[in-house]
Every structure is written in C-alpha cells, then in structure tokens.
Amino acid sequence: MEPISLLQNIHTPAYIIDEATLTDNLCLLSEVASAASCKVLLAQKAFSMYSLYPLCSRYLCGTAASGLYEARLGHDHFGGETHVFSPAYTDHDFDSLLSVADHIVFNSFSQWEKFGKRAISAGKICGIRVNPECSTQDHAIYDPCSPFSRLGVTRENFRPELPDGITGLHFHTLCEQNSDALETTLAVFEEKFGEFLPRMKWVNFGGGHHITRPGYDIDRLISLICRFREKYDLEVYLEPGEAVGLNSGYLAASVIDIIDNKMPIAILDTSAACHMPDILEMPYRPRIIDAGEPGEKQYTFRLGGPTCLAGDILGDYSFDKPLTVGDVLLFCDMAIYTMVKNNTFNGIPLPDIAVLNTDGNLSTVRSFGYEDFRSRLS
Numbered sequence: 001m002e003p004i005s006l007l008q009n010i011h012t013p014a015y016i017i018d019e020a021t022l023t024d025n026l027c028l029l030s031e032v033a034s035a036a037s038c039k040v041l042l043a044q045k046a047f048s049m050y051s052l053y054p055l056c057s058r059y060l061c062g063t064a065a066s067g068l069y070e071a072r073l074g075h076d077h078f079g080g081e082t083h084v085f086s087p088a089y090t091d092h093d094f095d096s097l098l099s100v101a102d103h104i105v106f107n108s109f110s111q112w113e114k115f116g117k118r119a120i121s122a123g124k125i126c127g128i129r130v131n132p133e134c135s136t137q138d139h140a141i142y143d144p145c146s147p148f149s150r151l152g153v154t155r156e157n158f159r160p161e162l163p164d165g166i167t168g169l170h171f172h173t174l175c176e177q178n179s180d181a182l183e184t185t186l187a188v189f190e191e192k193f194g195e196f197l198p199r200m201k202w203v204n205f206g207g208g209h210h211i212t213r214p215g216y217d218i219d220r221l222i223s224l225i226c227r228f229r230e231k232y233d234l235e236v237y238l239e240p241g242e243a244v245g246l247n248s249g250y251l252a253a254s255v256i257d258i259i260d261n262k263m264p265i266a267i268l269d270t271s272a273a274c275h276m277p278d279i280l281e282m283p284y285r286p287r288i289i290d291a292g293e294p295g296e297k298q299y300t301f302r303l304g305g306p307t308c309l310a311g312d313i314l315g316d317y318s319f320d321k322p323l324t325v326g327d328v329l330l331f332c333d334m335a336i337y338t339m340v341k342n343n344t345f346n347g348i349p350l351p352d353i354a355v356l357n358t359d360g361n362l363s364t365v366r367s368f369g370y371e372d373f374r375s376r377l378s
Helices: 019-036 050-056 068-077 091-098 109-121 179-199 218-232 370-374
Strands: 014-018 039-043 062-065 081-085 103-106 125-129 166-170 202-204 235-238 249-260 264-268 299-304 313-319 328-332 352-356 362-366
Touching: 014 019, 019 039, 019 050, 019 218, 019 235, 019 352, 039 081, 050 068, 050 352, 062 068, 068 081, 068 091, 091 109, 103 109, 103 166, 109 125, 125 202, 166 179, 179 218, 218 235
Parallel strands: 014 352, 039 062, 039 235, 062 081, 081 103, 103 125, 125 166, 166 202, 202 235, 264 299
Antiparallel strands: 014 249, 249 264, 249 328, 299 313, 352 362
C-alpha cells in the first residue's frame, strides 16, 4: 500500500510505517523459520521501532543487539531471546548487559578471557564470531570480510583448543544479498571452521539476507539451512534487519522553496545527511512515488536538504509537472537504517514517526521538538 492519499494533512517530515507490508514481511520470515526449522531474530541495528515490537514478536523469536542499549530495548519491549554481539565490551557496560542478554557473542579470545567467566557464571550462552574471509559483495564499508577487518576471528588466529563455555559460532558477511552469496560463504565457513562444529550447539548465520525482496531464492535458503542442520545437528539462527522492514516505510517531505542554478532545485524539509544518511554513506538513490529518472519525465529537479552541508543532496528526479512550494514527496523504503541513524545536525528537527494501520488510518506515534535536540547536548 502506498499512502499517497493520506498525505494531504500530514505534518512533514514524517516516517510512515505501513503495518500491512511489515506484517507480510514478518509472515514470510516466520514461514522460512518453520520450513527450515531455524530461528529468526530481528537485528535492531536496521529497525528499532519498539512500538511495533509486540507485532514483530508474534513472528520472530527475539532480537539481535550490537550493544547494551539495543539489548535493553529488545529485552524490555520485544521479549524472547536477546542476542548481543559487539566488537568489544567495556567493564562499565558488561554487568548491565548480563541482566538483559541471554546469548553473548565475543569478537576475540582476549574478550572471552576478560569476560567469559562472568558470562558463564551468570548462566549466559556464549559464542565466538569468526571471519571466513570470503567477500561476496562490493560495498567495502559494509564488508566484514574486507582486508584488515576488525570483525571476527580469522582461521589463522582461531584457537583450536576451544575453551569450555563456548557453545556457538557466529559469522556475518552479507549485505542485501541473495542466498547464492550465503551458499558461497557457507562452503568457505565449513572448510575453515567445520572441524569445530561437532563441539558446538548453535551457529548464527548473521544478517544481510534479503529474504523479503522480490526474486530472493527462498527455496535455496531453506535447503542450505536444512542440509547444514542435518549434517551437524545444530541450531541455526538468522538475524536479518533489512528483511524485516524492507519496503514497509516511507518518508514524507514537503517542498519549502524552489531556486535556480543552471537547473531548478527544490529545497525540502527533509535532509539526506540528517534523516536518511545511507543516501550519502552507501550511496544510493531512493525511489520517490510518481517521480522518474532525470529526463524521463518532462520536468527535472535536483532535490536538496535544508542544512548548510553543500552535499546534502537527495538526487535528481523528474516529474510530470513542475514542483511547487507545498508539494509533498514520498520517499520509499525508509523504515530501515533511517530512524536508527538519523541525527539533528544543524538543529534540523527529527521527522515524526507514524503508522499506516491495516484499517487505513494514519496515526502519529511520536513527534520530536527542540527538547530532543537540546537533550543531546550540554
């Protein structure tokens, strides 16, 4: 559902989550978990809208966190299993982490030596993240297997004499990829670390599985997991983040000025730098409903944000008629890596957060103001 008809009275900028699409994603992930007899976690680093955790928890078995605060959020609002992995834990956070997480994955044996006994004494399930050194993607910034990666223990640095208390291995190598990339990675993982699997109870295949994307080879994914489980008799976890919220979110923005500098430029009340930073970090060009590529439609505009950053550009788009002040644009696939990464650079307000309910009503879950900006400073 594309909530174009509901934009007449919306306060912009605003993230809008389509509950029906989110539910479709969750149903599909639940079906995969059932067919493959595996467990699927929500990776909160992509989608942490905890007001929808009661819905998500009906379909998924728990959450994956990247640190204490995400672990607390999952524990307090989602329930089920709470898994956490961090490149390094601190003394300050670790005791608090023990009160909310049940699975703790360590990034190095030195971290295990420092915190392992405390985790085991607290009854936690512990694992080690490994690095198969098998790159299957082109986005170096998101590739945990790139040269000199700090994420995971390589085979060269792995300790064959696995210490008591380590019951699982974790690898995460994918980014927005199909199951053929998992098949490639899994073969290398088994070649390098397979000898240790008979001593394990579980393996986490990480995230980056674009399961809910049209064209994803779900049958191959299920076959890979089933074969692995049957061969090693292990519990298998997946922790997709994007796949949960994929295509279920929008960002509504208004045109607040039109200027000209060798082409028409529309200034919006939303910012790439503040509200959808992956446009600049990935980089990528989000789809806008009823807009086309530059030159595809009659009128081409450059879209820019309201900050002082010269590069705060959302891209060039074409339209059937010229944009005017007050027009509302709807950016697609804005549930993931937006709310979790946005910021208030330049004092730009954060977008509202709204839900398009399955009954067709649009409800604002939260609005932000000056105090939210001020409270982050001192």
